[in-house]
Amino acid sequence: MHCxxxxxxxxxxxxxxxxxxxxxxxxTPSGPTTAPPRASAVPFVDxxxxxxxxxxxxxxxxxxxxGELSFGGLAAAPAATLQPDGxxxxxxxxQLPPSASATIRIESPxxxxxxxxxxxxxxxxxxxxxxxxxxxxxGSWWVGGFLLxxxxxxxxxxxxxxxxxxxxxxxxxxxxxxxxxxxx
Numbered sequence: 001m002h003c004x005x006x007x008x009x010x011x012x013x014x015x016x017x018x019x020x021x022x023x024x025x026x027x028t029p030s031g032p033t034t035a036p037p038r039a040s041a042v043p044f045v046d047x048x049x050x051x052x053x054x055x056x057x058x059x060x061x062x063x064x065x066x067g068e069l070s071f072g073g074l075a076a077a078p079a080a081t082l083q084p085d086g087x088x089x090x091x092x093x094x095q096l097p098p099s100a101s102a103t104i105r106i107e108s109p110x111x112x113x114x115x116x117x118x119x120x121x122x123x124x125x126x127x128x129x130x131x132x133x134x135x136x137x138x139g140s141w142w143v144g145g146f147l148l149x150x151x152x153x154x155x156x157x158x159x160x161x162x163x164x165x166x167x168x169x170x171x172x173x174x175x176x177x178x179x180x181x182x183x184x
Contacts, residue, residue, distance in 0.1 A: 036115050036123065036149040043103050043126035046094075046142050050120040051129075053137030058095050066160040066171050069102035069129065070095045072141065080152055080176055088152045089117065090175045091145040096131035098139060102162035103128040107170070110156050119143035146175055155180030 059070040071092040080088035096102060105126040106114050115123035119142065131140040148154050153176030159168040172180050 036113060036147065039115060039123060039125045041125055043105070043128040044116075044118060044121040044124040045128045045130070046118045046120060046144075047130045048132040048140065050118070051132060051140035051142050053132070054095060054139040054141050055137045057138060063095070064092075064171075064173055066104070066158070067102065067162045067165055067169055068097055068100045069104060069160055069162060071173075074173065077174065077177065080148070082152070083147075086150070088148040088176070089145060090148070093141045093143055093145075094127070094129050095141045096129055096139055098131055098134035100139075100163055101128065101130045102160060105159045105168075107157040107159050110154060113149050113151060114154060114156055115147045115149075117144045117147050123147055148175060152176055 058072070059065045060072075062073050062076040063070040064074040072095055074090070074092040078090060078092065080090050082088055094104070103126060104116060106116065111125055115125065116127045117123055118127055121127075127144075129140075129142060146156065153174075156173045156175055158171050158173060160171065161168045174180050
């Protein structure tokens with residue numbers, strides 16, 4: 001009987017060893033991403049249907065304001081969330097007054113390492129936002145933010161056009177602790 005127990009113990013140990021993976025886990029990140037995915041220069045359209053109503057007055061002192069378009073909380077220098085692939089995600093929702101529209105575009109050289117993130121579409125170089133008509137709240141906001149590839153901070157050059165703009169506004173926005181003013 002003792003021999004049978006010893007044989008079963010050895011067989012169970014051998015079976016367990018054979019079923020245990022010895023290579024890298026499938027959940028191991030592949031390492032930092034240094035290049036963003038290819039993106040079209042044509043703006044992704046993020047319209048009223050993808051937005052949520054804003055119930056409180058905006059913008060606030062914590063928002064980065066670019067004409068009628070603002071990004072909630074971005075002036076408060078939020079920390080990035082580092083993704084498993086090494087990208088840095090700065091969460092900040094776009095905000096517009098009722099019925100307003102604005103387009104934001106990442107300018108060179110940041111188009112080589114940054115993207116705008118929206119809930120309804122792929123990481124993009126440009127996004128066109130269209131606010132909902134007056135009625136639901138004091139404006140519209142969209143889930144999103146900015147992704148940086150191969151770096152944790154940046155002084156991000158952006159071009160913004162809106163309904164009231166005759167020409168693009170060129171601004172630089174600090175993502176993380178970086179030596180640029182919030183907007184220039």
